[in-house]
Amino acid sequence: MQIVVVTPAGKLYDEVVDYVVVSSKNTGQFALMKNHTPLISSIDSGYVKMVKEDQTLVTVILNGVIEFSNNIVNVIAQEAHVGFTEDSAMEHLLSVRKERLEENKRRMVDFGKAEKELAENIQKAKASKV
Numbered sequence: 001m002q003i004v005v006v007t008p009a010g011k012l013y014d015e016v017v018d019y020v021v022v023s024s025k026n027t028g029q030f031a032l033m034k035n036h037t038p039l040i041s042s043i044d045s046g047y048v049k050m051v052k053e054d055q056t057l058v059t060v061i062l063n064g065v066i067e068f069s070n071n072i073v074n075v076i077a078q079e080a081h082v083g084f085t086e087d088s089a090m091e092h093l094l095s096v097r098k099e100r101l102e103e104n105k106r107r108m109v110d111f112g113k114a115e116k117e118l119a120e121n122i123q124k125a126k127a128s129k130v
Helices: 086-125
Strands: 002-007 010-016 019-024 028-033 039-052 055-069 072-083
Touching: 002 039, 010 039, 010 055, 010 072, 039 072, 039 086, 055 086, 072 086
Parallel strands: 002 072
Antiparallel strands: 002 010, 019 028, 019 039, 039 055, 055 072
16 A cells, blocks of 8 residues: 655655554554555644554654545645654654744844844935935
8 A cells, every 4th residue: 555645845755555553642543454444534643653564664743634545545744754763753853843943033033133124224214204
């Protein structure tokens, strides 16, 4: 069966697997195997474990939806990261989120400085007085 994991940043994972195990705080844990009954479920915070022969990968999911039909698993997530274990995937996801927050804070400071500089230049140019 095929599994595709997509985030707003693009396709994260697209492979053939033997089966998947889904774990979510809101729905508990369940497995999807070939020819499983079609289903749709939300994943508030959890993971999708993907098993192919002797290899196991884990995708940590934050705010997502999983849909299974015709032996294709589609996962759409607000945020996700693939790792060899749930802990390693979660650590990386949290570090990416932390970097993103720091970058947003830096941009807000830069925006504040630019806004202040613009106001000063308008005042110097006396542009508000015609």
